[in-house]
Structures are given as C-alpha cells and as structure tokens.
Amino acid sequence: MTKSFFGNTVLADLDLTLQPGEVHGLVGENGAGKSTLMKMLAGVYTPDSGTIEVAGEQVSFSHPVQAQRAGVSTVFQEFNLLLERTIAENIWLGREPRRFGKAGPVDTARMRRDTEELLEGLGVSGLRAGALVRSLSVAEQQIVEIAKAVSFDAKVIQMDEPTAALADHEVELLYSIIRRLTDRGVAIVYVSHRLKEIFDLCATITILKDGQHVATRPAAELTESELVRLMVGRPLTTYFPEKPADVTVGDVRLALSGVGNGYVDDVSLEVRSGEIVGIAGLQGSGRTELLETIFGVHPVARGSIALDGAPLKVSSPRQGVRARLAFITEDRKAKGLALNQSILDNALGVVRSVFPRRTSQARKDMPGVLSNLEVAAASMGQEVQFLSGGNQQKVVLARWLSIDPLVVLMDEPTRGIDVGAKHRVYELMRELTRLGVAVLMVSSELPEVIGMSDRILVMRDGTLAGELPAGASEEAVLAMATGAATEGEAA
Amino acid sequence: MSATTDQIPEAPVESQESVRRRRAARPKGPRKQLDSTTLIYLVLIVVVAASAVLTGIEGRNFFSQGNVWAVLTAMSVLGLIAIGQTLVILVGSLDLSVPYVVSLATVIAAGGMMGLDSNISAAVVNTLALCAVIGLVMGLLVSLLHVHGFIASLGIGLVVSGYLGTNYQGSHGAAAPDLRLLGRSGIAGWIPTAFIVLLVCAILVTLMLRYTRLGHHVYAIGGNRDVARMSGVRTATPVIVAHVLCSVLAGMAALLLLSRTGVGSPTIGSQGRYDLLSIAAVVLGGTLLAGGKGSVVGTIGGVAIFAVLDNVMGVMQVNPFLKDFVRGLVIVLAVAVYARRSVVRRPPRFGASRPVLPVPSSMGTSTKGDQA
Numbered sequence: 001m002t003k004s005f006f007g008n009t010v011l012a013d014l015d016l017t018l019q020p021g022e023v024h025g026l027v028g029e030n031g032a033g034k035s036t037l038m039k040m041l042a043g044v045y046t047p048d049s050g051t052i053e054v055a056g057e058q059v060s061f062s063h064p065v066q067a068q069r070a071g072v073s074t075v076f077q078e079f080n081l082l083l084e085r086t087i088a089e090n091i092w093l094g095r096e097p098r099r100f101g102k103a104g105p106v107d108t109a110r111m112r113r114d115t116e117e118l119l120e121g122l123g124v125s126g127l128r129a130g131a132l133v134r135s136l137s138v139a140e141q142q143i144v145e146i147a148k149a150v151s152f153d154a155k156v157i158q159m160d161e162p163t164a165a166l167a168d169h170e171v172e173l174l175y176s177i178i179r180r181l182t183d184r185g186v187a188i189v190y191v192s193h194r195l196k197e198i199f200d201l202c203a204t205i206t207i208l209k210d211g212q213h214v215a216t217r218p219a220a221e222l223t224e225s226e227l228v229r230l231m232v233g234r235p236l237t238t239y240f241p242e243k244p245a246d247v248t249v250g251d252v253r254l255a256l257s258g259v260g261n262g263y264v265d266d267v268s269l270e271v272r273s274g275e276i277v278g279i280a281g282l283q284g285s286g287r288t289e290l291l292e293t294i295f296g297v298h299p300v301a302r303g304s305i306a307l308d309g310a311p312l313k314v315s316s317p318r319q320g321v322r323a324r325l326a327f328i329t330e331d332r333k334a335k336g337l338a339l340n341q342s343i344l345d346n347a348l349g350v351v352r353s354v355f356p357r358r359t360s361q362a363r364k365d366m367p368g369v370l371s372n373l374e375v376a377a378a379s380m381g382q383e384v385q386f387l388s389g390g391n392q393q394k395v396v397l398a399r400w401l402s403i404d405p406l407v408v409l410m411d412e413p414t415r416g417i418d419v420g421a422k423h424r425v426y427e428l429m430r431e432l433t434r435l436g437v438a439v440l441m442v443s444s445e446l447p448e449v450i451g452m453s454d455r456i457l458v459m460r461d462g463t464l465a466g467e468l469p470a471g472a473s474e475e476a477v478l479a480m481a482t483g484a485a486t487e488g489e490a491a
Numbered sequence: 492m493s494a495t496t497d498q499i500p501e502a503p504v505e506s507q508e509s510v511r512r513r514r515a516a517r518p519k520g521p522r523k524q525l526d527s528t529t530l531i532y533l534v535l536i537v538v539v540a541a542s543a544v545l546t547g548i549e550g551r552n553f554f555s556q557g558n559v560w561a562v563l564t565a566m567s568v569l570g571l572i573a574i575g576q577t578l579v580i581l582v583g584s585l586d587l588s589v590p591y592v593v594s595l596a597t598v599i600a601a602g603g604m605m606g607l608d609s610n611i612s613a614a615v616v617n618t619l620a621l622c623a624v625i626g627l628v629m630g631l632l633v634s635l636l637h638v639h640g641f642i643a644s645l646g647i648g649l650v651v652s653g654y655l656g657t658n659y660q661g662s663h664g665a666a667a668p669d670l671r672l673l674g675r676s677g678i679a680g681w682i683p684t685a686f687i688v689l690l691v692c693a694i695l696v697t698l699m700l701r702y703t704r705l706g707h708h709v710y711a712i713g714g715n716r717d718v719a720r721m722s723g724v725r726t727a728t729p730v731i732v733a734h735v736l737c738s739v740l741a742g743m744a745a746l747l748l749l750s751r752t753g754v755g756s757p758t759i760g761s762q763g764r765y766d767l768l769s770i771a772a773v774v775l776g777g778t779l780l781a782g783g784k785g786s787v788v789g790t791i792g793g794v795a796i797f798a799v800l801d802n803v804m805g806v807m808q809v810n811p812f813l814k815d816f817v818r819g820l821v822i823v824l825a826v827a828v829y830a831r832r833s834v835v836r837r838p839p840r841f842g843a844s845r846p847v848l849p850v851p852s853s854m855g856t857s858t859k860g861d862q863a
Contacts, residue, residue, distance in 0.1 A: 065723035080721055082714040084784035093711055094723040096704050105702035 013050075014213045016206060018156060018187040023178060025202030025219065026191045029231055029446070033211040034191050038158050041189070042074035043067030054155060065094070073149030074158040079141055081133045088115040088129040091148045118147050122177045139170035146177060150186075157181065158189040163197060164284040175201065193282040195224050195482045207231055225475065228482075232446070232474045240451035241427050244434060249274045249454070251308075253438035254407045256294070258303030263289035264462045266303070271407065271438040276429055278453030279442045280477045286462035287442040288330055291409045294440075295327040296320035307406065321354045326400035330411040330442075332389070336396045339385040343370070343377055346384050347398040355403060362402045369398045374424055390421025397428060408432060410441040414448060426452060446474045527777030527829065531792040538796050542803035549806055556680055558802065564751075566798040567685035569768055570791060571744040573776075574689075574696050575737030576769040577790045581700075582733040583713040583782035584633050584640030588648030589741045589769060590760030592622055595651050596745030601664030601755030611667040619742045625651065626738030630731030640734075648766075655757040662754040674750030685747045689791075692740065697787045705729055713782025741765070771818070772797055775825045796821070 014037065018024055028034050039045045041052065043061030051058055054070050061067040067074070081090050088111045089096075097111055098104040115129035124143055133141060142162060149157045163171050178188055178201060192198055198205060199219055207214040207230045214230050250273035259267045264286045271277045281287045292298050294305060296314030305312045307323055314320045320327065329335040337346050344366060351362045370380065373394040377387060384392055393413070400408065413429075414422045429439055429452060443449045449456055456468040458480040465480050539553075546553035572589050579586045596618050603614030625647060632643040677683040700706035709729045711719040720726050748759060770780075775793030778785025797818065804814050 063723070064721050068723075080715075080718045082711055082718055082783065084714050084779070085710060089707060089710075093707070093719065096707055098704070105698075106704055106707060108702065 014208075016216070018189065020155070020185040020187055021182045022204060023182060023188045023190050023202045025198040025205040026189055026208065027193075027195070027198060027205060027227065027231055028208035028214075029444075033208045035160065036211075037208070038074060038076075038160055038189070038191065041067065041072055041156070041158060042076075043072075068149075068152040068154070071153065071155035072158070073152050073154040073156070075142070075145045075149050075160065075162060077160045077164060079145055081141055081144060083134040084132065086130050086132055087119075087127060087136075087144050087147075088112050090133055090144060091115055091118065091151050114151075115147070118151055119143070121180070122147060122150065123180055124173075124177070138165040139167070139173065142166065142170075142174070143177070150181065154186060156187045156189065158191070160191045161193065161284070162190070163192060163194060171197070193482060195227060198227075199224065225479070228475045228478050232478060240448075241423070241430050243454075244430055247274050247430070247433045250436060252306075253308060253436075254294070254312075254440065255306045255309075256303065257306075259290075259293060259300055259305060260302040261293060261298050261300055263298055264293060264459075267464055268303070269457060269464065271440050273406075273436040273438050274433045275454045276433060276439040276441060276452055278449035278456045279440065279459055280444075280446065280449045280456055281442075281459035281465075281481050283444065285459040285481065287459050288411055289462070290459065291327065291411050291440065291442060294320075294407075295325055295409060318354060321350060321403060324403055324406045326403060326405035326408045328393075328396055328400060328408070328410045328413055330415065332392055332396060332416075337384050337392060340383055342381045343375070343384055343387070343395055344380040346395050347380075347402065350399050351402045358402075366398065366402070369401055370394070373398055373428070388418065388421075390417035390424075393417050393421060393425065397425070405437060407438045407440065410439065410443075412443055413441060414443070414445070446477055449477065450474065528786055528789045528792065531775065531777055531789050531796070535792050535796050535799070538799050542799050545803050546806050551806055553803070553806075558806075559681055560677065560683055562795075562798050562802045563686040564683045565801060566791075566794050567683065567689040568744045568747050568763070569765065569772060569797065570689040570794045571692060571740045571747065572765050573769040573772040573790045573794050574692055574787055575740035577773050577776070577778055577785060577787050578696065578700075578709065578733040579640065579737045580770070580773050580778055580780060581713045581782055581785055582709045582730050583716065584644075584730060584733065585770070586629070586640065586644045586734065586737050587766045588625070588629065588644040588651060589737070590763060590765045591648045591651035591655065592625055592738050592741040593745040593748065593760030593763070593765055594655055594757050595625075595760075596622055596742040597749045597752075597759055598655065598659050598663045598755035598757055600746055600749055601662075601666055604664060604667040604670065606665035606667060608667045608669045611669055614667075615746065618746065619739055622738040622742030623735050626735035627731065629738070630734035633734065634727035634730040652761070659755075659757040662756050664755045666749045666753045670746070670750045671753055674747070685750070688743070688747065692743070693787050693791055696736070700787065705732060709733060710783055713779075714784070768797065768818075771822045774829075775822060777829065779829075793825075 016024075016037075026034050026037070036045065040047045043064045043066050046060070046062055052060065054072060059066075059070045061070065061072075064074070082093070085093075088108075092111050092114070097107045097114070099107045112129040119125075119127050119129070122143065124147075127136075127140060127143065133144060136144065142165070146157070146159075146162075162174055166174065178190075182188060188201075190198070190202055202219050204216060205219050205222060205227065206216040207227070209231060252270045253273040253275075254271040255269070257268045267290060269277070279287050279290065289298065293300060294314075296316050296319050299315055305314075307325075312323055314323060314325075317327070333339060338349065344363070347366055347370065348359060348362055352359050367380065370377075375387075375391050375394045375398070377391060384395055387395070410429075413425050417425070429441070432439055441449070441452065450470075450472060454470050456470070456472055456477060458465045458468065458477060460481055460483055465483070468476055468480065543553040546558070552558065572593070576586055576589065599621060600614050600618040603617055604610045629640070629643050629647050632638045632647075633640050673684055678687070700709060705728070708719065708724045708726075709732075711722070711724055712726050712729055716726055744765075745760070748763075749755060752759070772793035773785070773790050774780055775796060776785065776789030776791070777793075778789060800817060800821065801814065804817065809817075
C-alpha cells in the first residue's frame with residue numbers, strides 16, 4: 001500500500017508512504033503543518049496539488065465520509081462525539097444498521113453487538129455499548145473515537161495527539177490498542193509532541209518544519225536529541241528588543257505555592273516586579289489553565305497565591321481584576337473582544353464594569369494610550385471586527401493598561417499578528433517592566449519565550465517540569481517540555 | 492532507548508506528600524443520578540398525591556370518574572402539541588407558531604365540515620395538509636436558509652395570525668356531528684378517545700426516535716450539527732420532518748379541540764397559550780432546550796403535571812392569576828434543577844473521579860485468534 005502526496009502552500013511538496021502495520025510518527029513544532037497534512041488526508045481540506053493513493057488506487061476526498069469509506073479514518077484532537085448519545089449510537093452515526101432492507105427500522109441489537117465486538121477486538125473490556133458518552137472519562141471517550149475510526153474498516157488511522165488528555169496509565173492502554181491494530185495490518189499516522197511516545201511506538205518518523213518536509217527516517221536511526229535538533233533547527237528571524245538597563249527587578253510581586261486544582265498541580269513560582277517570566281510547554285500541558293487559575297477562572301483547591309506578600313484570594317475573574325491582575329487571553333476573538341463594538345467601548349470594557357469611577361479619566365486617557373500603542377484605525381468608533389489581528393490585540397492591551405495592572409498575565413500575546421505589531425507588543429512588555437509590573441507570559445513560540453523572558457518555566461502534564469535561565473536553547477526547553485532526555489540541561 | 496529515558500533523574504519523582512494531598516482532594520465518585528424521565532414521573536406521583544389530598548379537603552374525590560376524564564382530556568390537546576414541540580426542540584429548533592396553526596386548523600376544519608358528516612374526511616385531510624405545508628415552509632427556512640427556528644416560527648406565526656385576523660371575526664363553521672361524538676366518546680367512561688389519540692401518537696413518535704435512522708439523526712443534529720455533518724448525516728431532512736410533524740400534530744390537536752367546542756375559533760390557540768405551555772412541558776419533561784437530549788415519554792410526564800396542577804387549582808377555585816404564578820414557579824424550578832444536574836465541566840486532569848479502565852490482562856497474546 002502506498003500513499004503519495006504532493007501538497008502546497010502551508011505544506012509544500014511532501015511525499016509520505018505508509019506500510020501496512022506500520023506506525024508512522026509525524027513530528028514538528030506547533031504550526032509546522034502536521035494538522036494541515038492530517039486534514040488533507042481526512043478529507044477536511046483538499047490538496048491544491050498532488051495525489052493520494054490508498055492500496056494502489058488513486059483517491060480524492062472532498063468530505064470526511066469519503067475518506068473514511070476509502071479506508072482513511074482520523075481521530076482528531078477535539079473529539080467528534082455526541083455527549084448525550086450512547087457509545088453504539090456514536091460509532092454507527094450516519095450508517096445505522098437496519099433490519100429488512102432500506103426502509104426497515106434501525107437494528108439496535110446488531111448495533112450493540114457490533115459495538116461490543118469492535119471494542120473486544122481492541123482489547124477493551126468494561127465499556128458497555130449502551131453507556132452514554134457523557135458518563136465516560138476522557139480516556140474512554142478516546143477509545144470510542146478510535147473504535148469509530150476502526151469501524152470503517154480503516155486501512156489507515158490518523159491520530160492527532162491521542163495522549164494529550166490522557167494520564168500515564170491510560171497511555172499504556174492506548175499503546176496496546178495501537179499494537180492490536182498494527183497486528184491487523186492497519187497503518188497508523190501518529191502525531192504527538194511527546195517524543196518518548198514517538199520512540200516507543202513508531203517505526204518511521206517524518207519531521208515537518210514550517211510546512212517543509214525535513215526528513216523521514218527509521219526511528220532506530222534517530223536519537224531524541226537529534227530529533228529535537230531536526231524539529232527546531234531554524235534561524236532566529238524575529239527581533240526582540242533588548243532588556244533595558246534601567247529596569248531593576250524588585251520584590252516578589254506574585255507568588256504561588258503548591259497551587260493545584262483539577263487542571264494544574266503543585267505549582268510553586270514567583271514573579272518579581274519588573275520581571276518577565278515565560279512559561280513554555282506543549283499544548284495541553286496546563287499553561288493556559290495555570291493563568292486562568294491565577295486570574296480566578298478556576299478555583300484554587302490546594303496551595304495559596306500571594307500578591308505583594310499579602311494572600312490573594314480570587315474566586316472569579318472580577319475579583320482578579322479588582323486585585324489589578326490583567327489577563328490577555330489566548331483566544332482574542334472569543335474571550336478578549338466584543339467584535340461588533342467600537343474600539344473605545346472595547347478598550348473601556350474592563351474599567352467601566354469593574355472600576356466605574358475611573359471611567360471618565362480612562363476615557364480621557366484612551367486616545368493617548370491607543371496612539372502610543374500605534375493602533376491603526378480610522379476612529380475610536382470603528383468596530384474592532386474590521387481591524388487587523390495586530391490592532392485588535394493592541395486594543396486588548398489598551399483595555400488592560402487602563403486598570404494600571406500590577407501583574408499582567410499574557411497567553412500567546414502575539415498569536416496571529418503581524419511582525420510590526422509583534423514588535424510593539426514586545427516593546428510594551430519592556431515598558432511594563434520599567435513600571436514595575438510583573439509579567440507572566442505563556443507562549444508556544446519558543447524564540448519568543450527565550451528572547452523575552454528573564455526566566456523560563458517549563459510545564460508538562462499540568463505541573464512545572466523545571467526552570468531554565470534566560471537565553472536557554474530551544475532544544476533544552478523542548479526537551480524539558482517533552483520529557484526527553486538531554487544531559488546537563490536540566491535545572 | 493525509552494527504558495533509559497525513564498531513569499533520567501530530571502523527571503521529578505512525585506513526593507509521597509503530594510500524592511497524598513492529591514488523593515485527599517479527589518472528589519468522591521459521582522453520585523448515582525436518577526435519569527430525568529424517572530425523576531419527572533416521581534414528581535408526577537407526588538403532585539398527584541398532593542392533589543388527591545387537596546381535592547379531598549375540598550370534599551371531592553380526585554380519582555372520581557369525572558375528574559380522571561377531565562384531567563386526561565385536558566392532557567390530550569397540549570400533549571399532542573408538546574410531542575411535536577419535543578421533536579422540533581430535539582433537533583435544535585423551536586416552534587412558536589403552534590397557537591396560530593391550531594386556530595387556523597380549527598377554522599379551516601370547521602369551515603370545511605359545515606356541520607355535515609359527509610364533509611368530514613375531506614376537511615380533515617385538507618386541514619392536516621395545510622398544516623404540513625406550514626411546517627414544511629418553516630423546516631425549509633430553518634434547514635436551508637439557516638433562519639433560527641425561533642425567528643422562522645415567530646414570523647410564520649405572525650403571518651398566520653394576520654391572515655386569521657383579517658378573514659375571520661368570531662367563530663366560524665361547525666364541527667361534524669361524528670366529530671363531536673368522538674369528543675364525547677371514550678373507554679368505559681374513564682379514558683377519553685382524545686387521550687388514546689395522544690397515546691398512539693406518543694408511541695409512534697417514540698418508536699420513530701428510537702428505531703429509525705431519522706430519529707437517531709434528530710438527536711445527532713440537535714446534539715451537535717457539525718459532528719452529525721462530519722459523520723455523513725444529511726442535516727436538512729430531519730429538521731424539515733420535525734417541523735412538518737410538529738405542525739401536523741398541532742393540526743390534530745386542533746381537531747380534538749374542535750370536537751369539544753363544536754365551532755372553529757380564530758383565537759382559540761392564542762387563548763390556550765400553546766406556544767409557551769408546550770415549550771414549558773417539553774423542558775419540564777427533561778428535554779434540553781438546546782436539543783439533542785430528551786424524550787416524548789418525559790414530555791408526556793410534563794404535560795401530565797401541568798394538567799393535574801390545573802385540575803386541582805380549578806377544584807380549589809384558585810384565582811387564575813395565582814394559577815399562572817404556580818405554573819411559572821414549576822417551570823423555573825424544573826429548569827433550575829436540570830441546570831444543576833447537567834453542568835458540563837471540562838474533565839479534570841487531576842483527581843479523576845472515575846475508576847481506571849481495566850487494562851486487558853491478555854494484551855495481544857492469548858487473544859491473537861480474534862484476527863481470524
């Protein structure tokens with residue numbers, strides 16, 4: 001069975017061949033083109049050029065169902081399950097078996113039987129076909145997704161970060177399922193950030209970087225550090241402003257000790273005034289959740305948080321704002337802005353609702369703040385949905401500057417914005433430190449974390465994996481984030 | 492290679508202390524929850540018992556032949572409409588046009604019959620066909636033009652209401668004697684025929700939801716339209732069918748009303764407030780207003796609770812405004828209870844509340860035979 005493919009644009013000229021029974025690892029940094037590749041194979045996107053062959057036959061998909069019928073199934077990172085329906089109903093959705101030919105009633109007994117057979121074939125016991133998907137754990141839902149993929153008589157199954165939401169012992173179960181599938185001759189495309197898994201499972205590894213195919217090698221010929229080097233090895237193109245000389249790192253502003261809840265566990269860290277601390281880690285490692293916990297989105301179940309030495313108890317974002325924490329969210333359009341409102345209304349949003357008495361002052365200051373941030377807009381009455389991503393982000397920054405924050409929590413502050421705006425955001429971060437603000441920044445872009453931070457904290461599986469000094473190498477950060485072995489780099 | 496990786500000292504070994512803390516903070520296992528249908532029928536039993544007591548205090552018997560007949564009759568009209576509303580809500584839409592469709596159906600049917608038995612079948616067929624067309628229009632608006640059901644049905648409802656207002660003043664036509672006979676007939680003087688019509692429709696719709704692809708797809712689309720589409724479900728058909736059935740069931744409810752009143756009335760539907768009451772009964776019956784979860788059985792339970800409450804308040808001669816007060820309270824309480832029960836949380840990473848899946852002991856060794 002061959003599958004060749006010559007993609008384009010986000011993904012340029014890629015050849016990929018899968019052998020029956022092979023687990024093929026697909027690695028690369030965030031944005032390297034892994035998802036694009038998977039979506040093309042899954043029939044979500046159509047390739048601009050190139051061909052896909054399954055078992056020697058050329059195929060083309062314009063809908064996921066066509067891909068599945070041709071034998072290519074995909075388990076996406078976000079589950080495609082109906083929570084209020086049973087396992088069986090989810091697996092056979094859209095092709096429920098019927099009695100007495102086409103017009104007959106749905107054969108629920110057969111649906112149940114087939115589901116149980118399918119699960120048994122995967123070596124899973126203890127899942128009832130009639131159980132509601134809502135009642136399942138994440139690992140169990142993952143199994144249902146895989147069973148659904150298998151039920152199409154898949155020859156190729158793609159798995160996107162299948163372990164992202166699983167605990168260690170659950171990963172073992174996934175391994176055993178994958179082994180059973182490969183024993184049957186199914187080829188697996190395995191996408192993961194966790195290098196240990198890649199080496200545990202995969203026979204061949206393909207490395208992508210910035211949409212380019214870097215290499216495809218047998219796993220046996222690679223070491224972890226080599227793999228990391230292949231994934232990263234790119235020139236630093238972004239320019240980061242120098243750390244100004246007149247900034248002095250002051251006292252501890254924000255301190256977490258042993259903070260834990262359902263999302264993060266045992267996190268202890270300190271951010272001093274005038275300091276930028278970067279948090280690196282893989283997607284799903286709990287970075288965003290950590291910021292959300294500090295800000296009051298998730299309750300703190302264990303441990304404590306202190307602000308300027310006094311205990312900080314926030315149980316809602318409103319209280320977070322009252323304590324003068326600012327939170328620049330990852331998803332600007334969903335959580336940061338009211339898209340159909342004006343720049344001014346957005347920029348005043350926080351002050352107005354939390355510190356209403358300061359509103360008139362903030363309104364007077366706002367033109368200065370916005371022009372200082374170099375927001376390019378016709379007027380302050382313009383709706384933010386018509387602004388570029390960079391200008392939108394500047395409006396978000398302006399709204400948080402208006403509360404004179406003590407601590408600024410930034411989640412992916414430069415995601416999806418142009419180089420110029422990026423640079424302005426970096427400069428602003430430096431300006432904030434000059435004012436004694438403590439900055440805690442989460443970013444998936446390693447150069448950004450390394451170039452901007454005074455210290456780098458690395459998260460893995462919801463806990464802090466370690467700390468690295470400013471200017472640490474990308475390899476060191478990635479190794480710590482993936483749990484790979486690199487000698488001498490560990491803090 | 493992986494074996495060596497495991498032993499790198501950098502990997503923090505979790506301290507006994509943190510494990511203990513984590514365990515201590517682990518929430519207790521999920522409490523066994525009653526499913527909402529069982530809950531609603533338990534509530535119904537309580538309501539019936541309380542009503543029996545209150546009726547007894549008034550010196551009357553709640554379980555007398557006449558009273559049971561009255562309750563079941565009261566259930567049948569709202570019940571039929573609520574079954575249709577259940578379908579529409581399950582598929583993720585909403586129908587606010589039912590009161591106007593009911594009014595229109597009574598005047599069309601009564602006008603067609605003109606008090607003659609010979610006209611009865613033609614009038615019934617015409618009425619239901621007209622209702623089906625109205626439902627079809629709404630279904631097409633919702634599924635193909637992506638107008639939300641709320642707006643589509645509000646608009647169609649206004650159109651129908653405007654038509655009724657300009658063309659009919661006061662009552663119109665007359666029901667055929669056979670139809671009126673049907674309204675008075677029943678089994679053994681306890682169970683009215685209208686209630687049997689309701690039961691048959693409830694059973695048929697339940698079977699459709701459980702045992703046809705269409706029914707499965709109704710739930711799928713209401714649960715998550717994108718998931719349904721990605722699974723190859725044609726998302727328009729179930730939406731259209733749900734709206735057509737809802738309007739047709741409203742038409743049937745109108746015929747039942749006509750069998751009791753004898754004349755068509757252009758305002759009978761809005762007087763009955765069937766739009767909000769049917770939605771309330773559906774929600775009370777445990778169906779998610781957002782769609783994707785619920786059942787006709789639950790809806791019938793919700794309708795029964797309203798009918799029993801109305802009945803006992805009638806017996807006690809409660810002020811009509813207080814009646815509304817009680818109804819409103821019931822709805823709000825029910826929704827609050829359901830909201831508490833079905834809070835969707837992101838599954839926690841730590842302190843997993845469920846036992847771990849059993850890892851098969853015979854991993855790929857003894858069960859090799861299953862490949863055959």
